[in-house]
Amino acid sequence: MITFNIDGVKVQAEEGSTILEVARFYGIDIPTLCYHDELTPYGSCRLCTVEVDDGRRTRLVTSCLYPVAEGIRVKTHTERVVKGRKLIVELLLARCPNSKILQDLASKMGLEHVRFKMEDKDCILCGLCVRMCAEQMGSGAIGFVGRGQNREVVTPFRMASEICRNCGACMYICPAVDLQCRGVKSPGELCNSCLVITPQCLEKYGQVMCALESCGACVEKEGK
C-alpha cells in the first residue's frame, strides 16, 4: 500500500492506481470528459489536471494517468487548476456549444460567457468511442485521422466499415453528441439554466435535459 496526501487528507492506495481513481474512491470530485473506468486512460481532456508536490517540485499532472507514489502531496482544486479547467471548458464550449455535458460543467464552474468565436461542432474528440470500440467491443472500427485542426473520428478511408457490428457502443459512451442541451436558444449562448431556475428544473423547463441528471448546481444555488 502506498500512503500519500490528497487535499490535506492522508490516504492509502494500492500501487499502480492513479490519483484520479484514489480521489474518486475517497469521494473527491475531479471533473473529467475523456475518462472512463473501464477504458485505458487517455489524458486528452486535461480537466483532471491536479497539482502534485513530489518533494522536489510542484507541477501540474494528469490525474487519470499519474501513478500514485509514496509521500506525494496532491491538491485537486488549487486556484491555478480551477482557473485552467474553466478555460478548457470555455475552449470546448466554443467548439461544441450545444453539448449538455459541457454546458453543465460550465454552470458548475461558474462560467458565464465564452470569449471566443463560436463554432458549431458536436465532437469534443475525447476518444471514448475509439477506445470503447477497440477495447471493449474488440472491433476497432473507428479511429482518429488527421492532425491538429483536422483531427476527427472516422472509419478507415471514410467508408462503411466491414468490422463495425452496429452495436452502438460508441454512441452509448459518447458524452457529447447524444445529450444536446435544449436550454440553448441560439448557438453560442450559454445555457446556465441550472443556475437560474428555482426551485425545480423539471417544472419550469420540461424540455431541459439536465432534469434527467441533475448537476446539482440548482440545488446549491437554492441552498445559498
Next chain:
Amino acid sequence: MRRIKTPLELEALRNSLVHRRDPNKPHVRVCLGTGCRARGSLDVAEAFKDEIEKQGLEIQVECKQTGCHGFCERGPVVVIGPKDIFYQRVKPRDVPEIVSKTLLNWEVVDRLLYMDPATGQKILYEYDVPFYKRQTRRILAYNGQIDPTDILDYIAVGGYQALAKAIANMSCEKIISIVEKSGLRGLGGGGFPTGKKWRLCREAAGDVKFVVGNGDEGDPGAFSDRSLMEGNPHSILEGMIIGAYAIGANRGYLYVRAEYPLALKHLQIAINQSREYGFLGKSIFNSKFGFDIRINRGGGAFVCGESSALVASIEGKMGEPGAKYVHTVERGLWNKPTNLNNVKTWASVPMIINEGADRYAKIGTMKSKGTGVFSLVGKVNNTGLVEIPMGTPLKQIIYDIGGGILDGKRFKAVQTGGPSGGCIPERLLDLPVDFEKLTEAGSMMGSGGMIVMDNSTCMVDVARYFLDFLQNESCGKCVPCREGIKRMLEIVTDITAGRGKEEDLELLQELAETVKDFSLCGLGKTAPNTVLSTLRYFKDEYYAHVRDKKCPAGICRDLIEYSILEDKCTGCGACLKLCPQQAIDAYGLIHTIDPAKCIRCGICRDACQFGAITVK
C-alpha cells in the same frame, strides 16, 4: 571479409590508411551539404572530377565530396587542402582555373577568396575566416573533412576507436560514469543529463532494451541534425553502439525525417559499411555484445520529434504523445526500457570516451557542458551552421560569427529553439546561451534553430506565423494545445488585421499560460512561448496594433498604407508597370497610389530606385 575483430586490427587499419594517404597530397573538399547543393555544388563537384580527369591528375590530386562545412551563406564552398585555402561562391566555370592554378601550383584565385566585410581584407585560409575562427567545432569537427559515404575516411581520423576502447577496456559502469562525469546533456533541447538517463535505463528491469536516435528535426530554420546526419553519420552510429553497449541494448532505431533524403541515404550507407566492418552485428570486437540499427522514416509530423510520439510512431501507431509519468527508460518501445537521445548527443559520446570526461567538461558553463550546434539563420550576414561552447553570449554568435545584421539594419530579436522558442530582445543580447539561461529568458535551447530578426520584422506577425505553424503541427489529442493554439492564432490574427481590442491581450496572456500549464506534451507546453515572450518584451508593439491600429514595422497589411513621396518621385514609371493591381496613377509626372486598389504587396517599393515609396 573486412571484419575488424580486435582494437589492434582497427589500429592497424587506421595506420595503414594514414600511411597510404600522403598528407601533402593536394585535395579539394567540395561541400555537398544541402545549402551548397541548392547553390549548385553538385555541378561544381562534377566539374572538378571532369577537370581532374581531363588533365590526367587522378593520381596527384584528389576530389572529396564532404558534408556541410557550415558557411552556407557563401556556398558553394570549396576548400583546397592540405593548406586549407578557402574558396566561396564557386561556379563550375571557375573549376579549371582552380585546378591548374591552386591545385598544381598553389597560386591563389583572388576573386574566389572570402572578403571580410568588416576589414575589407581577403582571407586565404579557412581557419582564418571569422565565421570559423570564433567557433569551437567538436561535434562538427570532421563534417567538412571526410567523405560521409566512406567509412575509411572516418576510421582514418580516428573513428570507431572510442568504440574499441569502450568494448575492450571499459566496463559498462565505467562508460556510464564517464558520460555522467562529462556533464553531457540532451542536445535535442531537453537538456536531461545523458549519463543519468543511461544509468536509469541500464538499471531498469528487463532483458530486452532499445536505444533510439532522434533525427526528426522539424523546426523551420533548423538544420543542425540534418547536417550532422548528412556530413558525419558514423559518429552518430558509433555513439549509439557505445551507448547500447553501456546500457545493455541489442537493437537501435534511428528515427529520421523522410524529408531528409540525403541524411537517410548517408545513414543507410554508413550502417551498411559499419556492418561490413563488424562494428554492427553479432559479437562486436569479438565480445559477447551484439547490436544492430534500423532506420525508421518519419512521415512528416513535427510532433513525432517528441519522445513518446516518436516511440508510438516506431511501433507503427499514430504519432501522438502520451503521458511520461513512467519514463521511456523504464517503459518505452513496446514497453521495454528505451534510451532515446538526439543524434547530436549520440555523436558527442565517442569524443567523450576518447578524450575523457574532464576534457569535455572543461568547455561550457557550470551546468551546461560542451558545445552546442546552432543553425544561424534569418537577417544575419553569415547564415550557416555554428558550433560554440555553451555559455557563449548571443551577441558573440550574432555579431562575431554571424557578421551582424543584413544590410546594416538594426537588430530586433532572436528566436532560439524553433517555433516553440521565445523571442529574445536586444537588451538581453549578452545572455549566455545555455539550457538554464535561455529558459529563464522565456525561450529554450530546442533543436538549435536561431532565427535573427531585424527592425523590419513585426513581432505580432512573428507570433502569428509560428502559431500558424504549430496549429497545423499539433497532433490534436489534447484540448489546450488543439483548441488553445487555434484561439491564440485567432486573437493574434485579429490583432494583425486591426480588429484587436485591448482586452484581447489579457485573454491572450491567460490562454497562453493555460496552454503552457495544461498541455500534455512538450509541443503544447512550449507552443505559447512566442506569444508569451513577445508579450513580455514587445508589448508596445501589441499596443500599437490594438490601440493605434498601426503596425510599427510596416508588415501587417491591414494596418499599413503605401504612398509616394512627391519630392523623391522622378516619374520613371517603374512602379507603375509592375503594380499588379494598376493602383498607381501617373497624372503628370508624380505618381500616386490609390489605397482602395492597393493590396500592399510591396512590389512598387522594391521596384523604386529612388526610395520614393514609403509605408505608413
